Amino acid sequence: MRNLVNLTLPELTAWMQAELGEPVFRAAQVWQWIWQKMARDFEVMSNVSKTCRVRLAESACIVWPQIVSTEQSRDGTTKFLLLLDDGALIESVLIPSDDRKGKRRWTQCLSSQVGCAMGCTFCATGQMGFERNMTMGEMLGQVLVARDWLDDTRPDRPLLRNLVFMGMGEPLLNMRELLRALTSLNDGKGLNFSPRRLTVSTCGIEKGLSVLGQNGLAYLAVSLHAPNQRLRERIMPKAARWPLDKLITTLKSYPLKTRERITFEYLLLGDVNDSLEHARELAHLVGDVKGKLNLIVYNQTTGSPYAASDTERILAFEQYLWSRHITVVLRKSKGQDINAACGQLKADRRSQAAKFSRRSCSHFIK
Numbered sequence: 001m002r003n004l005v006n007l008t009l010p011e012l013t014a015w016m017q018a019e020l021g022e023p024v025f026r027a028a029q030v031w032q033w034i035w036q037k038m039a040r041d042f043e044v045m046s047n048v049s050k051t052c053r054v055r056l057a058e059s060a061c062i063v064w065p066q067i068v069s070t071e072q073s074r075d076g077t078t079k080f081l082l083l084l085d086d087g088a089l090i091e092s093v094l095i096p097s098d099d100r101k102g103k104r105r106w107t108q109c110l111s112s113q114v115g116c117a118m119g120c121t122f123c124a125t126g127q128m129g130f131e132r133n134m135t136m137g138e139m140l141g142q143v144l145v146a147r148d149w150l151d152d153t154r155p156d157r158p159l160l161r162n163l164v165f166m167g168m169g170e171p172l173l174n175m176r177e178l179l180r181a182l183t184s185l186n187d188g189k190g191l192n193f194s195p196r197r198l199t200v201s202t203c204g205i206e207k208g209l210s211v212l213g214q215n216g217l218a219y220l221a222v223s224l225h226a227p228n229q230r231l232r233e234r235i236m237p238k239a240a241r242w243p244l245d246k247l248i249t250t251l252k253s254y255p256l257k258t259r260e261r262i263t264f265e266y267l268l269l270g271d272v273n274d275s276l277e278h279a280r281e282l283a284h285l286v287g288d289v290k291g292k293l294n295l296i297v298y299n300q301t302t303g304s305p306y307a308a309s310d311t312e313r314i315l316a317f318e319q320y321l322w323s324r325h326i327t328v329v330l331r332k333s334k335g336q337d338i339n340a341a342c343g344q345l346k347a348d349r350r351s352q353a354a355k356f357s358r359r360s361c362s363h364f365i366k
């Protein structure tokens with residue numbers, strides 16, 4: 001059985017023509033049912049002929065990831081543990097915010113791989129190792145699950161406003177499926193997310209960055225977390241294989257739209273990367289890049305090798321960057337009471353005896 005959630009519109013069109021002899025417009029109708037009306041049963045597709053619906057049901061299915069558990073924080077942050085077809089577990093997080101009129105809107109943090117090969121030392125997912133890449137259907141299935149949970153059925157006024165690929169995995173190491181997912185998200189007859197509502201977060205993968213830049217399908221966030229190569233090698237050993245100066249040089253010529261800026265993520269780890277000297281190095285590093293900086297406050301958790309920064313150090317760090325004309329946003333972790341950093345829920349499931357409580361790069365802590 002072919003899971004239609006895993007086909008782009010051109011693929012669905014080609015498949016329906018070849019397998020069912022259906023015209024192009026029929027695929028567009030089915031596509032709209034799957035992505036906008038969130039149908040999971042061909043029977044409800046009322047503008048599709050009965051014969052076609054029967055044949056679809058014989059040869060295809062519409063399968064979303066299954067919710068294993070849902071945890072909701074006091075601040076509204078909601079975390080899903082999801083089961084994929086082959087039994088793999090991934091996480092996805094919904095983060096609330098209120099718009100100018102006080103209406104609640106949501107950002108979803110999406111996973112792109114089962115586990116992660118990058119091994120960042122502050123990240124629970126990184127400690128699990130890599131299992132496999134996720135498919136386009138699995139990435140976008142997270143969006144369908146969230147929209148269903150939010151009862152978000154009005155494409156003209158969506159509650160789910162932004163999607164960030166900052167969950168489990170390094171998205172640029174799953175480039176093929178990521179591009180299929182972004183293309184499908186951009187489709188006006190599908191989920192209809194414009195590139196400015198999509199962000200891909202990476203710790204810096206040379207080849208992937210150039211492909212993403214050429215496509216312009218999403219905004220870019222880069223997880224720095226260290227202002228110099230030596231420290232980066234210590235806390236993000238695999239990411240640091242691409243030297244920091246080369247990463248920054250590449251970012252200086254990264255293609256950006258008129259109002260677009262690169263977001264740098266910097267997690268403040270107590271007495272590791274949070275001194276004024278580090279702030280000076282950081283200002284020097286990113287000062288010439290068209291970007292803004294998210295400073296993320298780390299909260300120490302059981303079993304973590306890292307500690308939180310003192311409030312005075314955080315404020316001094318932030319102030320120094322402002323004094324060097326760097327746009328800084330200081331962010332506190334959300335969903336702390338539910339361990340909302342990526343990998344934590346899955347880690348808890350995998351090993352009740354040895355719980356991870358480490359923080360991920362920028363994942364779920366915006």
Ligand code: SF4
Pocket residue numbers: 116117118119120123124125126127167168169170203342360361362
């Ligand atoms: S922080 Fe991101 S890139 Fe690093 S190990 Fe975790 S998931 Fe992978």
